[in-house]
Amino acid sequence: MINSLRARLLAATAVLLLAFTVLTGLALQTAVRERADQAEHDRLQGLSYALLGSADITDAGGFNLAPRVLPESDLTRPDSGLYAAVLDSQGRMIWHSPSLLGDIDVPDLPAVGQWQQMRIPAPGGGELISLSFGFRWVTEQGDDYRYTLVVAENAQAFVKQMTRFRSVLWTLLSVSAISLLIVELLILRWGLAPLRRLARNLADLESDRDRRLEGHYPDEIQPLVSNLNTMLANDQARLTRYRNALGDLAHSLKTPMAILRGMAEDKSLAAETRDPLRSQLARMNDILDYQLQKAAAAGKRTLARPLALRPIAERLGRALTKVYAEQATTFDIAIDTRLRAPLDEGDITELLGTLMDNAAKYGRDHVTVDARIIDRALELWVDDNGAGFADSAPHRLLERGVRADSNHEGQGLGLAVAAEIVRSYNGTIELGRADNGGARVIVRIPLS
Amino acid sequence: MRALVIEDDVELREQVCERLRNEGYAVDSTGEGEEGLFYAKEYPIDIAIVDLGLPGPTGLDIITEVREAGLDYPILILTARSRWQDKVEGLEAGADDYVVKPFQPEELSARIQALVRRSRGWAQPRLESGDIVLDTSRQEVFVGEDSIDLTAYEYRVLEYLMLHAGEVISKTALTEHIYEENAERDSNVIEVFVRRLRAKLDPDGTRKPIETLRGRGYRLARDDRPRNAAAVERS
Numbered sequence: 037m038i039n040s041l042r043a044r045l046l047a048a049t050a051v052l053l054l055a056f057t058v059l060t061g062l063a064l065q066t067a068v069r070e071r072a073d074q075a076e077h078d079r080l081q082g083l084s085y086a087l088l089g090s091a092d093i094t095d096a097g098g099f100n101l102a103p104r105v106l107p108e109s110d111l112t113r114p115d116s117g118l119y120a121a122v123l124d125s126q127g128r129m130i131w132h133s134p135s136l137l138g139d140i141d142v143p144d145l146p147a148v149g150q151w152q153q154m155r156i157p158a159p160g161g162g163e164l165i166s167l168s169f170g171f172r173w174v175t176e177q178g179d180d181y182r183y184t185l186v187v188a189e190n191a192q193a194f195v196k197q198m199t200r201f202r203s204v205l206w207t208l209l210s211v212s213a214i215s216l217l218i219v220e221l222l223i224l225r226w227g228l229a230p231l232r233r234l235a236r237n238l239a240d241l242e243s244d245r246d247r248r249l250e251g252h253y254p255d256e257i258q259p260l261v262s263n264l265n266t267m268l269a270n271d272q273a274r275l276t277r278y279r280n281a282l283g284d285l286a287h288s289l290k291t292p293m294a295i296l297r298g299m300a301e302d303k304s305l306a307a308e309t310r311d312p313l314r315s316q317l318a319r320m321n322d323i324l325d326y327q328l329q330k331a332a333a334a335g336k337r338t339l340a341r342p343l344a345l346r347p348i349a350e351r352l353g354r355a356l357t358k359v360y361a362e363q364a365t366t367f368d369i370a371i372d373t374r375l376r377a378p379l380d381e382g383d384i385t386e387l388l389g390t391l392m393d394n395a396a397k398y399g400r401d402h403v404t405v406d407a408r409i410i411d412r413a414l415e416l417w418v419d420d421n422g423a424g425f426a427d428s429a430p431h432r433l434l435e436r437g438v439r440a441d442s443n444h445e446g447q448g449l450g451l452a453v454a455a456e457i458v459r460s461y462n463g464t465i466e467l468g469r470a471d472n473g474g475a476r477v478i479v480r481i482p483l484s
Numbered sequence: 485m486r487a488l489v490i491e492d493d494v495e496l497r498e499q500v501c502e503r504l505r506n507e508g509y510a511v512d513s514t515g516e517g518e519e520g521l522f523y524a525k526e527y528p529i530d531i532a533i534v535d536l537g538l539p540g541p542t543g544l545d546i547i548t549e550v551r552e553a554g555l556d557y558p559i560l561i562l563t564a565r566s567r568w569q570d571k572v573e574g575l576e577a578g579a580d581d582y583v584v585k586p587f588q589p590e591e592l593s594a595r596i597q598a599l600v601r602r603s604r605g606w607a608q609p610r611l612e613s614g615d616i617v618l619d620t621s622r623q624e625v626f627v628g629e630d631s632i633d634l635t636a637y638e639y640r641v642l643e644y645l646m647l648h649a650g651e652v653i654s655k656t657a658l659t660e661h662i663y664e665e666n667a668e669r670d671s672n673v674i675e676v677f678v679r680r681l682r683a684k685l686d687p688d689g690t691r692k693p694i695e696t697l698r699g700r701g702y703r704l705a706r707d708d709r710p711r712n713a714a715a716v717e718r719s
Contacts, residue, residue, distance in 0.1 A: 283565045287537045290564035291493045294586035298499035301589050321586055325566055332567065352568065355575035359582065362598050382569055389568030 041231070042224050049220045057213045064205055069198060076194060077153050080167035080187045083107060087120055087185060093173045099131040099183065111135050115160065117190035125182035145184045146170040155191060163195070164188040230254045234261065241268075241341070271337070279332050279382065286328055293317060322449050329453045334380035335460030342376035343384060345416075349405050352389050356396055356403075365396045370406040377407075377414045377483060379461065387457045388418075391477050394450040395420035399474055413463075414481040419470035434465060451477070485600055485643060486528060486661045489513040490520035490546065491535040491562060496585075500533060500562075503589055504596070508623060508639045510664045517541035524550050528660040529557050531600050533592075536563040536574055544577050551578035558599035562587075597621060604647040611646040613704050614693055616685055618646050625685075632684050637662060641677045642685075645694065650706025652697055678702060 086107035092100040099122040103112050110118035111133040121132040121140050129140065138159025146152035148170045158164045166188035173181040230253050237249050248265045252258070299305075300313040346369060353367035377384075388405065395403040399420025407416040425433070434455040451467075454477070458465045463481035470476040487504050491497040492515040501511045512527060514520045517540030524532055524546055532550070536543035547559055561574040561582040571582050580599055583592050597620045601609065609621040617626040625632040625642065634642065640662040645653060655674045663669050678694060685693055695703040 279567075283567065283570070286566065287564035290585040291496055294564075295493070295495045295499060297586040298496065298503075298589055317586060328566075351572055351576070355572045358575050358580055361580075361602060382567070385568045385572070389572070393568075 042228055045224055046217075046221065050217060053213050053216055053220075057209045061206055061209050065202060068201055068205075072194065072198065073153070076165055076189070077151075077167060080153075080165070080189065081151065081169075083118075083120070084167060084169050084185055084187050087187070088169075088171070091122075093175060093181065101131060101133075103134055106133065117192070119164070119186075119188045121186045121188075123184040123186060125184075127184075130183075140164075140166075140186060140188065142166065142168055142184070142186055148172050148182065156188065158188075158190060163191040165191045165194060230257050238264075275334055275380075275382075282328050282332050286324070289324060290321070293321060326449055326453060326456070329386065330456045332382065333386070333457045333460045334383050336462060337380065340378035340380065342378045343381055344373070344376050345384065345388075345407055346371040346373050346375065348381070348385055349388055349392070349407075352385065352392050353403075353405070356389075356392055359393075360396045363396070363401050365399070365401045365403060367392065367396075368402065368404045370404060372408065375407055375409065377409070377481070379414075379481070383457050383460070387454050387479070388416075390450045390454045390457075391418040391479075394418075394454075395422075395475065395477070398422050404470075409483065412482065412484045414479075414483055416479040416481070417476055419472075419474055419476045421470070421472050421474040424469050424473055424475045425467050433467065454479070485530045485640065485647075486510045486512070486664070487596070488520070488523050488527060488529045488532040490517070490524070490532065490538065490543065491515060492538050493535075499589075500592065503593060504533075507593060507597075508636060508643060510640065510662050510667070512665050517543075517546060521546050521549060523665075525553050525555065527665060528657070529555075530661060531557060531596055531603075532559045533596065534559055534561055534579070536561055536565065536570065544574060547574065547577040547579050556603075558603045560592075560595055560599060594621065600647070606647065611643075611649075612707055613646055613649050614691065614707070616642075616646070616693055618643060627685055634681070634684065637673075638677055638681050638684070641674070642681055645702060645704040649704045652701050652703045654701035657701070 087101065090101060090105040090107070094100055106112055106120075108118060110116040111120055113135055115137050116135045119133055119136040119140065121129050121136060123142065123145065124130050125145075127142065127145060132140070136159070140156070140159065142154075142156060144152070144154070146168050150170050152168045152170075154166055154168070156164050156166050166186055168187075169185045171183055171185065173183060175181070233251065234249070234253065234257060237251065241249065248268055249261050253261050297314070297317050300310050300317065302310070305313075349369045349371055353369055357365065357367060392403055392405060395418050399422035402421045404419040405417075407414060409415070433451045451465075455465045458479050458481065461481045463479060466478040466480070468476040468478055485508065487509040489497055489500050489504070489511060490513070491500060494515060497513050497515055501513050504511045512523055512529075514523060515538075517538040520534070520538070521541055523529070524534075534543040534546055538546075541549075543561065543563075547561075550559065558581075559579045561571070561579045562585060563570060563574065563582060564585045565571075566584045571584075574582060580603075581595050583595055597609065601607075601611070601620060609619060611618040611620060615628045618624075619626075620643070623639065625634055625639070641658060644658060644661050655671045658674050659669055659671050678696075682689075682692075682694055693704060695705070697703060
């Protein structure tokens with residue numbers, strides 16, 4: 037299957053053009069040949085009448101034609117290529133023009149009054165176009181003779197003429213077919229230009245801040261473009277609206293939860309009451325956070341604009357440097373400035389923020405972030421210089437609600453949230469060990 | 485230390501204020517953005533706790549305006565939105581730290597104390613001047629090995645002087661930073677507090693830790709121990 041509109045149209049046109057050209061050529065060739073044959077026939081017939089008109093039959097039934105009465109001078113010049121002969125009923129030659137030096141062999145004699153055109157071998161090789169005419173000659177004595185007049189002309193000139201005609205015909209037809217194909221190619225280029233522009237704009241869309249297709253398109257494509265624009269705008273607006281709604285929900289739930297959490301500190305309450313209050317609140321918060329984060333993840337989307345990752349990581353690094361000023365944590369962003377990946381900005385900010393925050397929280401004072409694209413997949417890793425993950429099943433940290441360090445109430449969800457975002461891109465997350473023994477989180481997101 | 489709390493939920497605001505007062509802060513509070521912005525720009529604030537989700541001017545607007553006005557006291561964000569984009573926006577606008585709701589009250593206190601301390605260039609929660617040690621995290625004062633019992637206001641005065649050790653602090657400044665806006669004030673009371681503090685910290689009057697500079701104010705001797713260099717630069 038040809039996978040290009042231009043190739044399809046071109047292939048169809050080429051086949052059509054070839055068929056048209058061949059049929060036209062054949063028709064023309066046949067028509068011209070028939071006309072030439074007819075002309076030859078008429079000429080030879082005229083010659084035959086002229087010969088018959090000046091012929092004499094001798095008493096013995098012989099045929100006589102004086103060379104000087106011959107209608108064409110070529111008939112007297114030997115081997116001129118124009119010949120005439122008279123055969124008797126047995127096919128024996130009883131007269132021939134002086135031009136004919138050899139014998140002439142007509143395989144089939146026509147009936148009396150019949151004209152018969154055929155090709156016969158020439159005496160000296162080659163081919164003759166012959167016209168035979170069967171006639172009877174009744175002498176005054178009452179003798180009835182049966183003759184056949186054969187007028188023949190060398191076919192060479194005719195063949196040459198036809199060959200020349202054929203070559204001119206096919207050359208002209210081929211040239212016109214090729215010109216038509218080239219014109220068709222240009223027409224297709226021009227006609228399909230809007231589609232190419234659309235494709236280019238779709239590709240540009242990925243670097244376009246507004247995520248919409250600009251410019252005016254032909255009537256056939258404009259509805260598609262408008263629909264795409266509507267879809268893109270709705271897509272973005274819906275995500276923003278959705279996230280705002282989730283943010284509002286978080287706000288309206290978490291402020292009362294904060295009040296409850298504060299009340300759980302009330303020293304007048306018994307410790308048996310305060311502890312479950314705290315732990316249940318922490319649990320509620322974990323569930324809420326996890327579900328909100330999960331719901332807010334945009335995940336893999338079509339026509340996503342490739343984002344430069346370094347500025348996002350640097351922004352987070354600057355913000356987290358403030359947050360971890362007490363530990364004087366430094367953030368080393370090693371990501372290449374040119375590295376871009378088609379991820380949602382909210383998602384990647386959330387993912388990197390969570391991983392970098394986790395690294396700063398559980399590490400000592402240095403966090404390294406690096407990323408590169410390997411085998412059409414984004415590989416991203418965040419290292420810290422802390423004690424690393426505990427050896428006992430660190431992957432459990434990626435499951436929801438499992439906490440590595442109970443000292444950080446409600447904060448153990450970080451990796452589970454990160455894993456959820458990575459999953460929404462069909463990616464994988466892996467917990468490992470950095471070269472310096474600290475924790476390393478490796479994220480792989482396929483980009484194709 | 486004077487703290488400003490801008491939080492629109494009355495109950496949560498009261499909780500936070502009460503906790504801060506118990507920890508020796510003079511606290512002004514409001515639930516309204518416009519008023520919050522006015523307080524933040526006009527009052528002698530040592531730390532502001534700002535909720536991001538305020539009606540009217542948002543927390544973000546307040547932080548931006550405060551920083552544009554050239555005020556550099558520490559700001560802590562309280563937010564229910566735990567998304568990083570929101571947190572980063574707040575920190576970029578000029579906040580110094582954030583606490584996500586629902587928070588552990590001790591965590592909030594710890595963050596506030598750390599911010600105040602760092603803004604004055606102290607890297608450790610223990611403030612030291614000579615043999616006087618003030619533990620901001622436990623609100624305890626020691627002279628040498630002995631624990632000293634201080635009233636709330638005495639503690640506020642000492643904490644402020646220690647955080648600003650080496651600087652001359654006027655009586656007006658002390659008044660402004662230990663009293664809330666609508667509290668009854670009397671700058672003579674400062675003299676009383678200082679006198680009592682001297683009696684408690686230096687009963688035999690030999691070391692004279694609090695210097696009086698006539699007409700200018702008080703000064704607590706500053707240790708030569710190095711402070712957090714970055715924070716000093718900022719403050």
